[in-house]
Amino acid sequence: MATQPMATGRPATIHDIAALCGVAASTVSRALANPERVNIRTRERIQAAAVELNYTPNSQAKALSSGRTGAVGVLVPDITNPFYFDLIRGTQLQLKAAGYTQLLVDTEESDEVEASTLEQLRKSADGVIVAASRLNDEALAAAAARMPMVTVNRDVDGVPAVIIDTPSAMPQALDHLISLGHTSVAYVSGPAVSQSSARRWIALSEAAEERRVAVRSIGPFAPKTQSGAAAADAAVHSGVTACIVFNDLIAIGMLQRLRERGLRVPEDMSIVGCDDIFGADFCNPPLTTMSSPIEQAGRVAVSMLLAQLNPLAGGGNRSRSVMPTHLTVRGSTGPVPTN
Amino acid sequence: MATQPMATGRPATIHDIAALCGVAASTVSRALANPERVNIRTRERIQAAAVELNYTPNSQAKALSSGRTGAVGVLVPDITNPFYFDLIRGTQLQLKAAGYTQLLVDTEESDEVEASTLEQLRKSADGVIVAASRLNDEALAAAAARMPMVTVNRDVDGVPAVIIDTPSAMPQALDHLISLGHTSVAYVSGPAVSQSSARRWIALSEAAEERRVAVRSIGPFAPKTQSGAAAADAAVHSGVTACIVFNDLIAIGMLQRLRERGLRVPEDMSIVGCDDIFGADFCNPPLTTMSSPIEQAGRVAVSMLLAQLNPLAGGGNRSRSVMPTHLTVRGSTGPVPTN
């Protein structure tokens, strides 16, 4: 009645296996974890019993005694932002392949939620991947000191990072616009606390200076399509003929708003987005934007984190990985208006 | 050296609190879990100490001893399908509000992945929410017998379900098309194992019969934009003037393909989607589709699951909840071609 090896009973434990094989539970544990430390005959008996009882280890108990949870937290500011889809899918696939579980958390664009999530994850995950952190450098570095971490699109001293190098495509985007005759360009910026937005603006303004073209920054705007209306109005008011926009979400919102106002894209205004998210290719007009292998970024982030967790395994610990980016030209950019 | 109440040491445990207050660990546990079972003075001392030491309970240990994990699994077939964004956000918000952690898993449209995930979750979660299951009724019922479960868009005997009642909008959609003069309509079906797709087809064909209109089914097609090309070609070949499509992903793909082929929507072909996903309002032309409060569906699913987990709490256990759906008319439907 105490231990019942029925298939439909409660899940089997190592004790059930031990009883079935006539060995101690600790031997079962070793046979499964360090097979070479156990006699091959015993081991095979144990493994057979494990299969027979349909044994799967209890992850809670394993975590408690070993200190390793087998879980990795993935923090994104907004799970409904399509930019993160591919990232999440990349991390999920790579984590699963390595036998880890992904704990996905939406931090709701809030530094407080992010901080408390990190604190909680400290005990329930072996490491974290933090995408587009809203935390300041100090808080993020402190959190990274407490548990293995990899950031995405965020540089902090001592914290390994995967950087999606959108800034490197800024000169391409600007050249594209210049070749179409534009000389007055606005950067539509994202959240004030977004390092991505800051880096994109710096890259753009440097490129503009080299090329002796005027660019101004407007914003900040929240990274949502709804913000696109205000952004579009601000852009129109500023008198520019082209916008490079922090991300595609805002850019798509601008497309909609400009249409409402009776302005044509690209005839009256050219729009360049960033990220090439789901929807950028089928909006109206299709969006000229900057593309990156986002899913791969997720995979790389996981690899870097796992390298931290198992320092023994091969592959030197890269501390920074840069994903290439390129301009994808579609229909939202065109010649400067001639009026 | 053993216990050090420093802020930066390892996380505080109930033993640290017990030592600081001069009580037993079990008393601390009670003071925190069943405050009324402990003297108010003692309790307050303990609570103060807990705050001072920045105590947060170890969820693994709690799970191990109590049997409750405080986690709920959420299974979706494809995390990059925008349909699930709002659902996921709804479950996430509601679970967080109830103090639960969400374990999100992408089952990759595979019944095997889904089954093994469910088996694993059995030990690491208190319950699961399964959206658009690819499992057969038998397997799903078996899994539901082993752990609390709520399904989304899937009816299985004895398993509580949230149904997004898209079928109820099928007559509306058909009437809309008929009023525009269409008499030859195709249903573009989704995965063969999708109960949603089957239900939509049944509702549509019944409505068509009542109205004495011909509808045919083409497909099945995978629920991805890429499938839209084949679907569009099949629709054109079948000679219909309008399509009602299993979901917006395929519908958007069809829009793109029809444009490539030089066919105009809605002048040459009308398209109706399902789900009103992200992108349906800004594709070209904007998609006529069927809308539902998806985020609310997620919240309701969580409520139903929590009602199973804590039967004591108020709110009778509804076993089936139906979310209303309505037709949202946009630009992808128009009068039947007059040639």
Add this chain to the structure above:
DNA sequence: CAGCGCATGGCAATCGGTTGTCAAGAGCGT
């Protein structure tokens, strides 16, 4: 004042593993 009951809090077992320690036994060389 005796006796009863209840509020309180301590002890210890338990959850399911991991891991350090140690004894027993096998196999080897001399």
Add this chain to the structure above:
DNA sequence: ACGCTCTTGACAACCGATTGCCATGCGCTG
């Protein structure tokens, strides 16, 4: 044949909490 080393597996402590059981001590009642 003796003794050494190395392999093997058992024992038990431990991870951090929960929880049933029990002892203490208080206040109340008769």
